[in-house]
Amino acid sequence: MHNQCFEVLEELGQLSIPVAVALSMHYYVLAAIASYPLAKTSKSFWKRELLLNKIKKEQALIANTGSVRTYGDPSVNHKIWATRATNGYLVNGKAPFMSLSEIADYLVFTATLDQGQQAVFFAPYNKDQIEFGKDVFGEAMLGSFTKSLTFHKLEVAHTSVIGLQEGAKGNAENEALVYQRAWFQSLAAAPYLGGALAMIEHLKAFGNQKVKNGEPLSASDHFQKTIGSLIMRYRGAKQLSLQSGATLANFKTAAKADILQVFEASVLSKYYGTQFAEEIIAQSRQIMGTSFLQAESFGAKISRQITFGAAQPMTNPDIVSYFADAATGNEEDSINHLRH
Secondary structure, eight states: OHHHHHHHHHHHHTTOHHHHHHHHHHHHHHHHHHHSOOOTTSHHHHHHHHHHHHHHHHTOOEEEOOOHHHHOOTTSOOOEEEEEETTEEEEEEEEEEETTTTTOSEEEEEEEOTTSOEEEEEEEOOTTTEEEEEESSOGGGGGGOOEEEEEEEEEEEGGGEEEOOOOTTSSSOOHHHHHHHHHHHHHHTHHHHHHHHHHHHHHHHHHHHOEETTEEGGGSHHHHHHHHHHHHHHHHHHHHHHHHHHHHHTOOSSOHHHHHHHHHHHHHHHHHHHHHHHHHHHHHHHHHTHHHHSTTOHHHHHHHHHTHHHHSSSOHHHHHHHHHHHHTTOHHHHHHHHHO
């Protein structure tokens, strides 16, 4: 499942990074919901089966709200909470980011219940109860349909709510949410690597057309080695992402080591995938010079878009901080990264 999703997102990213990012929001949520190993004896398992059948029957697009911790202004309350109602729950609150806004048929999000527990909510888009703000990333990422959103007494039935239990450490985040975030991280680099691959092809075409000392630039040893170096970055990053997918596929519940391995494999693939994508664009810019930066050129457009990869949660600086905490044995700080 993972590799199929990755290949589609990468191929789409060669044509449009923003559109591929938008579709990744549907893929990771659906994949995480569908593949998390719930016990068949649990109520959550059968609720999930009903939701998956509904999505399949309607061929619906689903999307999740964005990370509050990474992007949220601490002076603003972005909390989403749910209170009991006659036939289910009423949801209120804000989230700073959601891709596929006003495009997705259903929203999936985590909200806090009256007693402080968390639950996953699945709700249809209701324009009277869900308010979207303006596009938050401007022209460069318009195709991702990323906006802030506010819930105004959104009604959600009991059957569309899957409860989450606290982890073994009391404060520790439920592993199902960590598993979902791992799917997000594992697929996050695909659109940007697709864009980077398109850039390599664009650079090769430039090298064939550009003449230097009476020969095509592409004939030079330096140019060929540069292309080889860029391909190595691309393929190395993709291998990490595919390996992360294999780790997700092998995940079993009730083992702390398993969820940590899944999480770390996913953030490593996200970090190096987005980092190498940026390096490919930067090195192409150095070779192409002013041709790269001309208004409305392919290089100028992709240069504006590629930087969003490192900024998607977990941001690349956050990933480095996670491993810094792990290296110093600060387990509690390290676990905090799993919560958010």
